[in-house]
């Protein structure tokens with residue numbers, strides 16, 4: 576089996592960034608969403624992206640961003656991937672891909688099989704990221720620690736490369752990989768000691784568990 580991709584999302588300080596890369600994460604998520612405890616400012620993000628250059632890819636995570644914000648941010652922050660984690664339509668996702676000229680990942684909230692089918696509308700996107708669907712009216716659309724019912728994904732025929740997210744942690748990620756066949760996993764709150772505070776030991780344990788499962 577090829578190496579399983581790992582994204583550690585919601586990094587906001589240099590020590591956690593080094594811990595994630597040192598543990599073997601290949602993608603680092605920077606959250607640009609003011610309501611999130613993981614939100615990073617433009618200067619902070621620029622410094623983190625610069626520090627990670629050549630060692631890991633930087634995924635900028637946005638919730639229904641407007642074009643001005645994306646354009647302004649990209650003047651300062653070097654991104655490798657844009658992750659759209661809001662209610663972006665397939666047409667809006669295609670627009671962002673064309674305008675920004677970067678790989679785009681679209682997050683899809685999953686509670687039932689029909690939610691997996693919803694991903695088919697996003698053909699052409701670089702990857703879809705299946706995350707647990709938060710309850711209606713929740714403050715955050717992601718980084719919630721909620722988990723997908725992995726049995727929905729067993730044997731599912733995907734038509735777009737995908738990533739498994741939602742409630743993963745060092746203890747359950749091996750089982751999640753075996754249950755779903757994921758070849759790319761994403762984690763945020765499962766490697767934190769408090770919301771927004773990454774824990775280097777948990778990051779290392781998570782990456783080790785992914786390697787063991789692969």
Ligand SMILES: O=C(O)c1ccccc1NCC(=O)[C@H](O)[C@H](O)COP(=O)(O)O
Nearest residue numbers: 584611717718719720741742762763764
């Ligand atoms: O992490 C956030 O705070 C966040 C805020 C708004 C939109 C998305 C957000 N995170 C997206 C991610 O890619 C998370 O890694 C993913 O939702 C999994 O989170 P978790 O269940 O905490 O591992």
